Amino acid sequence: MKTYFLQVKEVIQETADTVTLSFWHPISEQIKYKAGQFITISIPTSDGKKVKRSYSMSSSPATDTAVAVTVKRVPNGIVSNYLNDNVHTGDFLEVIEPMGSFFFEPSENANRNIFLFGAGSGITPLISIAKTVLKTEPNTKVHLLYGNRSEESIIFKKELEILESQFKDRFSVQYILSQPGSTWVGAKGRINQANTTIWLKDACVDFKKDNFFMCGPEEMMDDLKRIFELYEVSKSQVHYERFNAPMQEEDTVNTDELKKQTVKVIYDGDTHEFVVEPHQTILEAALEQDIDLPYSCQAGMCTACLGKCTDGKVKMDEEEGLTEKEIAQGYILTCVSHPMSEGVVVEID
Numbered sequence: 001m002k003t004y005f006l007q008v009k010e011v012i013q014e015t016a017d018t019v020t021l022s023f024w025h026p027i028s029e030q031i032k033y034k035a036g037q038f039i040t041i042s043i044p045t046s047d048g049k050k051v052k053r054s055y056s057m058s059s060s061p062a063t064d065t066a067v068a069v070t071v072k073r074v075p076n077g078i079v080s081n082y083l084n085d086n087v088h089t090g091d092f093l094e095v096i097e098p099m100g101s102f103f104f105e106p107s108e109n110a111n112r113n114i115f116l117f118g119a120g121s122g123i124t125p126l127i128s129i130a131k132t133v134l135k136t137e138p139n140t141k142v143h144l145l146y147g148n149r150s151e152e153s154i155i156f157k158k159e160l161e162i163l164e165s166q167f168k169d170r171f172s173v174q175y176i177l178s179q180p181g182s183t184w185v186g187a188k189g190r191i192n193q194a195n196t197t198i199w200l201k202d203a204c205v206d207f208k209k210d211n212f213f214m215c216g217p218e219e220m221m222d223d224l225k226r227i228f229e230l231y232e233v234s235k236s237q238v239h240y241e242r243f244n245a246p247m248q249e250e251d252t253v254n255t256d257e258l259k260k261q262t263v264k265v266i267y268d269g270d271t272h273e274f275v276v277e278p279h280q281t282i283l284e285a286a287l288e289q290d291i292d293l294p295y296s297c298q299a300g301m302c303t304a305c306l307g308k309c310t311d312g313k314v315k316m317d318e319e320e321g322l323t324e325k326e327i328a329q330g331y332i333l334t335c336v337s338h339p340m341s342e343g344v345v346v347e348i349d
């Protein structure tokens with residue numbers, strides 16, 4: 001895993017609560033990434049620790065020279081609020097290299113439809129994908145369904161309008177607002193199964209060959225999943241990204257509940273027993289002891305540190321990276337997990 005210290009090239013205020021930060025590439029290399037992937041930004045805290053959060057890139061590797069992320073404030077969001085309030089042009093930020101399995105792979109001769117579904121800050125990886133498709137696949141059409149609360153909260157409104165006029169026959173946006181002003185004449189409500197089915201049919205969707213990318217809140221994703229199940233769309237055509245969805249960044253673990261505990265981790269045929277301090281995650285404690293466990297983003301997003309808790313009780317700061325079923329089966333991400341009882345045993349495949 002590579003870490004960079006990137007200098008901020010520009011800070012753009014997109015809406016009242018959202019900024020885009022673009023970065024200069026390091027002098028020695030061009031950072032490589034795919035449209036839809038994320039980087040992880042680490043900021044220092046007052047007690048000498050670091051907090052990390054992952055953000056999808058809003059820039060396109062095909063059209064933008066700088067790497068950029070777009071960050072919306074969230075209530076109590078330590079990193080998102082810091083990035084909105086305290087970062088200026090010329091500052092340096094610690095950034096972990098691009099990663100993520102939600103990405104678009106261009107194919108120059110493709111002739112297809114790409115459908116994008118986003119709500120709020122879920123637009124971030126989707127605009128990167130839209131710009132990339134329009135540039136790299138001249139015969140492909142892009143359709144974006146984009147939900148927001150109000151006109152003022154639409155991120156990238158201007159940029160999307162420019163793309164629509166530049167690619168008149170190949171790019172279209174359908175906005176839908178849940179709390180529009182009195183002058184709004186567009187669609188009203190939220191993205192759901194009924195209005196999305198109509199929109200897809202109006203756009204002459206072909207469920208056998210078109211591709212679908214979505215990023216938004218859980219209810220939106222669940223509604224869209226039902227459509228794809230109903231029309232038996234192959235899993236390889238459907239791509240989900242969860243973590244740009246509006247969500248709380250607040251830790252779910254009350255730090256007063258945490259105690260120093262000894263944990264056993266079984267990995268690669270070896271059993272490691274070590275102490276986890278109250279301020280540490282299981283992965284942090286292991287790394288401090290030079291125990292070589294698998295990991296990547298250290299932010300509960302990439303699942304590289306997946307393990308199964310086979311004894312004792314563990315709680316995660318952040319559960320977004322796993323499905324409810326995986327959590328019920330005892331799977332944990334060691335980078336965001338704390339032991340909550342004695343005798344915790346974690347097995348890593």
Ligand code: FES
Nearest residue numbers: 296298301303335
């Ligand atoms: S290291 Fe990425 S989820 Fe834990």
